[in-house]
Amino acid sequence: MGKTKREVTLRFLAEPGDVNFGGKVHGGAVMKWIDLAAYASAAGWSGKYCITAYAGGIRFVEPIFVGNLVEVTGKVIYTGKSSMHIAIDVQASDPKEQNNRLTTHCIVIMVAVDGNGKPTSVPEWVPETEEDIKLRDSAIKLMNMRKEIGEEMEAHVQYLK
Template sequence: MSKQQREVTLRFLAEPADVNFGGKVHGGAAMKWIDLAAYACAAGWSGKYCITAYAGGIRFVSPILVGNLVEVSAKVIYTGKSSMHIAIDVQAADPKLLESRLTTHCIVIMVAVDELGKPTPVPEWIPKNEEDIALRDSALRLIEMRKQIGDEMEAHVKYLKSK
């Protein structure tokens, strides 16, 4: 297998077609860029076709303006058997000034699949320094939180069905 690529950064110019009625880039455009970066990162790590299984904790911190240079950075922070947790940061800047600011961040879970669409194993990522260990530990805590949220959602669905 070829060498895994743990990180990727994609760059876009925010175009007028990306703008909402308030004059800022709409969240859907940012989410599309996030999904593209997550895919590129997961495929680069696993060497396989990957699908989005989860995108969560999306925080829109600062608006993106038309004409901004947008950088979407993706990094593997945890691997399961077939899944990869990808941390995403979205930065934006006026291309003339290049003073970037954080606009959005989140975690995306990608799953590697085979030709039949079935989950397939991915190479393990092992943290190598304190920052990597902290990122991995954060991903593990988020896994537990998602399980709790899933249980709550299931209880909600059961309640709605009983009415």
């Protein structure tokens, strides 16, 4: 495995085919871009093929318009044995002005897998700055919250049976 890379930014122009009926970029297109950036970040960090295990807390803050220059940045903020929590920020701007504005944010959990599709280990990410420590702590807090929500959902499903 080569040098790990913690952060990746994908850049492109929003195209007419990305538009919804309201004339803005479709949320599904944004979610696809998020998944691509999460994969690039996770693969760059781990040096392995990775799959999406979870995407949550997606916040659509502002619309993206056709012709906008879109930047989707993924950054590793926590690692488990085989998983990587990737913070994703989507920013957009008129390419003539390049005044980026946050349009979407979320967390994606990617899992590195071997040739048989089984989880495989990833390098540990250790926060070095105060900001990195806050990001890691936030990822751990969200992980614990997801566990509680999962338990509650399971209880709900059992009740419906």
